[in-house]
Amino acid sequence: MIIQFNRVSKAYGKDNKALSDVSFDVEAGEMLFLTGHSGAGKTSILKLIMKIEDMSYGQATVNGYGLKHLKSHQLPQYRQSVGMIFQDHRLLENRTILDNVALSLWIRGYGKAESHKQARVVLQQVGLKDKTHFYPDQLSSGQQQRVGIARAIVSKPDILLADEPTGNLDPDLSLELMEIFMKINETGTTVLIASHDLILIKRLRKRVLVLDSGQLIDDYRPET
């Protein structure tokens, strides 16, 4: 299992309970969705996996690392194996698309030429080969979201997390984006996507974890 949550709870402060006793397993190479109403706890699960937040109770193992006892010096290595695509793209406005993607390799010690080379490869993969010299504000929001995907996959993570990646896209663009995720998944990357776009999720016939007020109420696997 590449992700194991065992009775995980999360409270923000004393009273804000976001997750209660959540348990689930994900096999390496799976693609699945996390859904539920606004405030159900989807982002909280992703933040726990990224170790942006710490759990209050329970245990979780991700890619062989026990999250509870992960030391700060292990974090960079751990986070290299888990890529995250944020709801707001968080692109650097004063850098080109190519630099935005290459930067995540460059800060890991790759040379500039190699970083650019690999950035070009993933930008082609997400269909943005012709936009490498553009700046983020010259792209549509769907294209910006694809830059976010390119940036997350350029370091070849074992697990890819995405928080509402189709948030403000129209249905056609949302489907296109999901097809990109499916292609990434076909290369062996485990993909976990938080989304409340139920129509889209249904169409894709993948496993769906359903959260309700911080509790996991369903783990739906489509018939094969």
Ligand SMILES: Nc1ncnc2c1ncn2[C@@H]1O[C@H](COP(=O)(O)OP(=O)(O)OP(=O)(O)O)[C@@H](O)[C@H]1O
């Ligand atoms: N930093 C925080 N401080 C206090 N409470 C928080 C914090 N982050 C989240 N919460 C609370 O935890 C609960 C779960 O939030 P979370 O963001 O995980 O939900 P979500 O399912 O991702 O919602 P959405 O679909 O609206 O993004 C909510 O009640 C929220 O108010």
